[in-house]
Amino acid sequence: xCVRTTCHPHVVDEAVENAAxxxxxxLWRDGSPVVRPKAIEKTIAxxxxxxxxxxxxxxxxxxxxxxxxxxxxxxxxxxxxxxxxLVGPLMEHYRFLARTLGAExxxxx
Numbered sequence: 001x002c003v004r005t006t007c008h009p010h011v012v013d014e015a016v017e018n019a020a021x022x023x024x025x026x027l028w029r030d031g032s033p034v035v036r037p038k039a040i041e042k043t044i045a046x047x048x049x050x051x052x053x054x055x056x057x058x059x060x061x062x063x064x065x066x067x068x069x070x071x072x073x074x075x076x077x078x079x080x081x082x083x084x085x086l087v088g089p090l091m092e093h094y095r096f097l098a099r100t101l102g103a104e105x106x107x108x109x
Contacts, residue, residue, distance in 0.1 A: 013108060015107075016104055016105065016107050016108045017044060019104045019107065020044050020047075020048075020101055020104040020105070021040060021041075021044060023100050023101070023103075023104055024040045024043060024044070024097075024100070024101070025037070025040065027096075027097060027100060028040075032093055032096070032097065033090060033093055034076070034080070034090060034093040034094055034097055035097060036080070039080070042079075043076065043080075043097075043101075044101070046075065046076065046079050047072060047075070047076060047098070047101045047105070048105060050071065050072050050075040050076075051068065051072055051101070051102065051105045052105075054067075054068045054071055054072075057071075058071065065102065065106070068102060069095065069098045069099050069102045070095070070098070072098035072101065072102055073091065073094040073095040073097070073098035074094075076094050076097060076098060077090075077091065077094045
């Protein structure tokens with residue numbers, strides 16, 4: 001499944017999408033407990049949608065990379081965890097995942 005079929009067709013270029021996929025696979029191989037190989041395409045699609053709407057949802061913090069990473073981490077947590085109150089220490093793993101994706105997504109601008 002291609003990210004472009006789940007988002008807008010022209011939003012993520014193929015190089016950024018491939019780099020994000022490779023980065024997620026690398027995190028999974030390194031033992032990340034929040035990267036699920038069967039959900040990598042969904043993670044990229046959800047992450048990209050959240051990343052590109054940050055400025056609209058948080059106009060006062062637009063351009064703040066750290067705030068955008070935190071927002072992405074929370075969005076990924078909410079998308080993949082049944083109860084966000086029970087995430088606890090996994091939140092640090094979601095932040096690392098978000099920082100990794102954010103670094104790739106920032107290349108698209």
